[in-house]
Amino acid sequence: MDNDYLFTRHKLTLLTDKNMILKSKLLCLTGLVLISGCTANAQPEIASAPTGEVLKVCAAENEMPYSNKKGEGFENKLTRLMGQNLNRKIKYVYWKDPRYFVRDFLNKGLCDVVIGVDAGDPRVATTQPYYRSGYTFISREDDDLDLKSWDSDVLRSVSRIGYIPGTPSEIMVRAIGRYSDTFNYNKELVGFKSRRNQYVKYDVSKMIGDISSGKAEVAVLWGPSAARYVKESATPLTMTVVPDSSTRADGKKVGQHYSTAMAVRKGEAALLNQLNSFIKQQHYEIEELLEDEGIPLLSKS
Amino acid sequence: MQIKKFARNMGTTILVSSAIFAVSQQVNANKKLEDLSEQNTNWVMQTKDYNASHYSSMYQINIQNVHKLKPVWSFSTGVLNGHEGGPLVVDGIMYVHSPFPNNIFALDLDDPDRILWEYKPKQNPAARAVACCDVVNRGLAYAPGTKDYPPTIFQDQLDGHVVAIHAKTGKMLWKIENSDIAMGSTLTSAPFVAKDLVIVGSAGAELGVRGYATAYNIKDGSQVWRVYATGPDKDIGIGEGFNDANPHYGQYGLGTKTWEGDAWKIGGGTNWGWYAYDSDLEMVYYGSGNPAPWNETMRPGDNKWTMTIWGRDVNTGKAKFGYQKTPHDEWDYAGVNYMGLSEQMVDGKMTKLLTHPDRNGLVYTLNRENGDLVNAFKIDDTVNWVKKVDLKTGLPIRDPEYSTHMDHEAKGICPSAMGYHNQGIESYDPVKKTFFMGTNHICMDWEPFMLPYRAGQFFVGATLNMYPGPKGTLGQVKAMDGVTGEFKWEIAEKFAIWGGTMATAGDLVFYGTLDGYIKALNSKNGEELWKFKLPSGVIGHPITYKHNGKQFVSIYYGVGGWPGVGLVFDLQDPTAGLGAVGAFKELAHYTQMGGGVMTFALD
Numbered sequence: 001m002d003n004d005y006l007f008t009r010h011k012l013t014l015l016t017d018k019n020m021i022l023k024s025k026l027l028c029l030t031g032l033v034l035i036s037g038c039t040a041n042a043q044p045e046i047a048s049a050p051t052g053e054v055l056k057v058c059a060a061e062n063e064m065p066y067s068n069k070k071g072e073g074f075e076n077k078l079t080r081l082m083g084q085n086l087n088r089k090i091k092y093v094y095w096k097d098p099r100y101f102v103r104d105f106l107n108k109g110l111c112d113v114v115i116g117v118d119a120g121d122p123r124v125a126t127t128q129p130y131y132r133s134g135y136t137f138i139s140r141e142d143d144d145l146d147l148k149s150w151d152s153d154v155l156r157s158v159s160r161i162g163y164i165p166g167t168p169s170e171i172m173v174r175a176i177g178r179y180s181d182t183f184n185y186n187k188e189l190v191g192f193k194s195r196r197n198q199y200v201k202y203d204v205s206k207m208i209g210d211i212s213s214g215k216a217e218v219a220v221l222w223g224p225s226a227a228r229y230v231k232e233s234a235t236p237l238t239m240t241v242v243p244d245s246s247t248r249a250d251g252k253k254v255g256q257h258y259s260t261a262m263a264v265r266k267g268e269a270a271l272l273n274q275l276n277s278f279i280k281q282q283h284y285e286i287e288e289l290l291e292d293e294g295i296p297l298l299s300k301s
Numbered sequence: 302m303q304i305k306k307f308a309r310n311m312g313t314t315i316l317v318s319s320a321i322f323a324v325s326q327q328v329n330a331n332k333k334l335e336d337l338s339e340q341n342t343n344w345v346m347q348t349k350d351y352n353a354s355h356y357s358s359m360y361q362i363n364i365q366n367v368h369k370l371k372p373v374w375s376f377s378t379g380v381l382n383g384h385e386g387g388p389l390v391v392d393g394i395m396y397v398h399s400p401f402p403n404n405i406f407a408l409d410l411d412d413p414d415r416i417l418w419e420y421k422p423k424q425n426p427a428a429r430a431v432a433c434c435d436v437v438n439r440g441l442a443y444a445p446g447t448k449d450y451p452p453t454i455f456q457d458q459l460d461g462h463v464v465a466i467h468a469k470t471g472k473m474l475w476k477i478e479n480s481d482i483a484m485g486s487t488l489t490s491a492p493f494v495a496k497d498l499v500i501v502g503s504a505g506a507e508l509g510v511r512g513y514a515t516a517y518n519i520k521d522g523s524q525v526w527r528v529y530a531t532g533p534d535k536d537i538g539i540g541e542g543f544n545d546a547n548p549h550y551g552q553y554g555l556g557t558k559t560w561e562g563d564a565w566k567i568g569g570g571t572n573w574g575w576y577a578y579d580s581d582l583e584m585v586y587y588g589s590g591n592p593a594p595w596n597e598t599m600r601p602g603d604n605k606w607t608m609t610i611w612g613r614d615v616n617t618g619k620a621k622f623g624y625q626k627t628p629h630d631e632w633d634y635a636g637v638n639y640m641g642l643s644e645q646m647v648d649g650k651m652t653k654l655l656t657h658p659d660r661n662g663l664v665y666t667l668n669r670e671n672g673d674l675v676n677a678f679k680i681d682d683t684v685n686w687v688k689k690v691d692l693k694t695g696l697p698i699r700d701p702e703y704s705t706h707m708d709h710e711a712k713g714i715c716p717s718a719m720g721y722h723n724q725g726i727e728s729y730d731p732v733k734k735t736f737f738m739g740t741n742h743i744c745m746d747w748e749p750f751m752l753p754y755r756a757g758q759f760f761v762g763a764t765l766n767m768y769p770g771p772k773g774t775l776g777q778v779k780a781m782d783g784v785t786g787e788f789k790w791e792i793a794e795k796f797a798i799w800g801g802t803m804a805t806a807g808d809l810v811f812y813g814t815l816d817g818y819i820k821a822l823n824s825k826n827g828e829e830l831w832k833f834k835l836p837s838g839v840i841g842h843p844i845t846y847k848h849n850g851k852q853f854v855s856i857y858y859g860v861g862g863w864p865g866v867g868l869v870f871d872l873q874d875p876t877a878g879l880g881a882v883g884a885f886k887e888l889a890h891y892t893q894m895g896g897g898v899m900t901f902a903l904d
Binding site: 098100135196198225 | 431567594595748750755758761765874877879
């Protein structure tokens with residue numbers, strides 16, 4: 001964070017109900033408030049906790065780096081920021097199976113907000129997108145792979161490509177004719193569990209670990225899901241956004257860039273407006289939160 | 302070179318006589334096992350004999366006295382999990398095996414109180430996690446001693462190794478790796494001995510393992526031949542003359558042409574089932590399993606040569622014929638079930654036959670010399686994915702209502718993925734010319750889904766729900782004519798008959814049930830004459846043998862396997878185990894895990 005940013009952010013409103021914005025880093029640096037554990041990644045000790053009514057947020061019990069029960073995910077961080085802005089006490093309602101959190105949690109009223117879905121997801125009412133990102137090629141810096149797009153030759157010769165089934169990466173792996181010879185590695189990533197109707201979790205940190213160790217040469221993952229691990233890797237890794245122009249064999253476009261929004265049940269206009277206000281008012285904080293995570297941000301338009 | 306020169310000088314006498322000597326040695330090794338298999342004192346292979354008859358000519362125990370059968374001794378293997386296959390008995394020694402960790406015990410039938418020897422392998426514990434459907438093992442194989450090697454017991458281990466053990470001492474003779482568990486490939490099959498070879502299959506189709514069968518030298522475990530289920534003809538063992546008698550089955554290049562791109566590389570077709578052997582024709586028979594991945598939209602094409610009945614030259618592995626039963630499988634009807642050989646009249650001519658009850662609910666009878674399709678009929682009239690098999694083309698005429706496409710929800714598909722027949726070995730009574738089949742009667746609903754998540758990711762899958770078929774129970778036992786497709790009698794069983802049957806000249810057919818009964822029926826009419834409740838359910842088959850003039854029946858107990866996954870792994874979701882958990886949810890009310898062998902005799 002550079003000093004220019006510090007000085008332009010001179011407004012620090014502590015008093016109004018609506019705008020109880022506390023930038024932990026800002027406070028740490030200016031020394032205005034003594035905060036314990038004042039490091040970049042600490043959960044902020046908030047000088048005044050939200051006083052408004054409880055807001056139930058659907059959150060993943062264990063889907064890092066988005067969310068977990070300990071609140072270590074970046075969507076948990078965003079949730080806290082949102083709670084501050086709306087002055088609502090956050091109550092997390094945890095789901096385990098990502099296939100059904102809309103059907104079985106949000107739409108059943110067990111919780112009222114979801115933090116990360118695709119903008120325009122037809123199942124729900126989505127806010128304006130609060131960021132746009134893309135799938136990324138991840139590899140070891142030292143390998144110096146010429147990875148620009150799915151047309152890059154190197155993708156045809158590497159021995160292992162890590163990807164998550166059901167994602168655009170799988171479609172592209174098939175399109176470049178590498179599906180068969182990367183299939184077994186893909187199954188190995190989940191310990192050879194073959195569950196046709198059950199959710200089998202792909203551990204992104206494990207896939208990044210395989211890149212760091214050299215077991216696999218490339219992983220092609222949704223940037224936000226991998227950013228933190230790429231950043232934390234002891235072996236320097238590179239992350240390149242896949243251009244959105246990828247097409248499969250029949251010429252059909254396979255989108256690589258997506259916008260993320262928050263969402264509520266259809267018809268919950270008031271809450272949706274509040275979330276949109278939050279996103280608009282705090283777009284700097286949100287952007288910084290995402291940059292902190294290492295997420296490659298693309299322009300929303 | 303030198304020998305030839307010598308022969309030219311000395312005449313060809315020496316060369317020819319040494320060739321005859323070599324051939325007769327080979328024939329002797331093979332013949333000896335065959336002779337042993339015909340002796341009532343033995344049960345030398347899992348299939349009982351090379352015909353896989355599971356039939357004994359003994360009638361000491363018969364329909365008059367079987368009600369007096371009682372347990373005379375028992376032995377616990379010390380292992381839980383499903384006990385498939387059966388013990389072997391050779392020269393008064395019983396060889397008992399267990400599921401993982403695949404322990405082997407030898408018991409002297411003169412003194413079954415004591416363990417003669419045991420072999421407890423040290424295996425990579427990671428093998429457990431990779432196995433899909435319980436850590437079963439289908440049994441041991443035996444080769445009699447020759448001048449080149451001692452009497453040997455063989456076992457396929459879960460961690461992919463094949464081991465040869467001295468049958469008298471229990472000492473390991475050699476061990477080789479057939480399958481790599483790091484690739485998701487384990488072994489659950491029983492090895493098969495023919496001539497001086499031990500033949501081993503493969504498993505792990507769903508994980509991208511391309512199926513293969515391998516023959517190893519009994520003497521030292523060196524590889525003699527290996528044939529794949531998919532890929533170039535050379536890999537599959539397809540050469541000139543393949544399917545010449547039935548070119549419409551398909552001949553050349555189809556192991557690649559019936560796949561898109563290089564999809565054959567992960568095409569599956571693993572074979573973990575049973576073999577049969579004709580020592581006159583020197584042909585070995587077995588079936589290749591299901592294609593991969595399970596989602597049929599990912600592999601357009603007939604997917605040859607998965608789901609195929611093979612007739613191969615035992616010396617080279619070369620295929621004489623291959624008949625694909627279920628082109629482009631959609632239901633997981635793995636084609637690895639047992640092959641029962643018989644010789645019967647077909648159109649007024651005595652014909653060598655092969656009869657095979659497939660997972661797909663059809664029974665196929667082929668001329669085993671050339672692969673001609675003699676008959677293909679439904680094992681139960683409720684089979685519905687297929688209307689019938691066109692005997693001229695060999696192709697199933699499918700009913701699209703029971704397809705499992707990703708855009709189609711199908712209800713009441715019969716058979717379910719478990720098949721109307723699974724891995725049990727059945728029996729054939731050559732006097733009655735009747736096969737006895739223990740079957741499944743399980744149907745399923747198919748619910749595909751494609752659920753959105755985020756960032757363009759979808760969860761693609763399918764939920765299977767399984768339940769008893771229209772006749773109301775999960776299993777049946779049937780007596781059938783393999784040539785005409787006529788059923789002589791049929792009885793209902795509460796649970797699937799997973800382990801197979803054994804028949805005798807005493808007019809009896811024996812089998813075990815999943816809830817733990819060993820039963821004896823009158824093989825003429827299916828009347829139940831005797832049963833005994835074992836300590837745990839049965840997924841193996843009974844055997845019978847004579848010792849010191851007395852007839853015994855032995856069977857493994859120890860529920861598990863695919864039907865037992867809910868019970869074994871304490872699963873609650875009815876759709877888990879591809880729906881097996883729901884289908885067999887009642888089982889836990891009747892039995893729990895166990896593991897051992899129980900032996901019965903008359904007083």
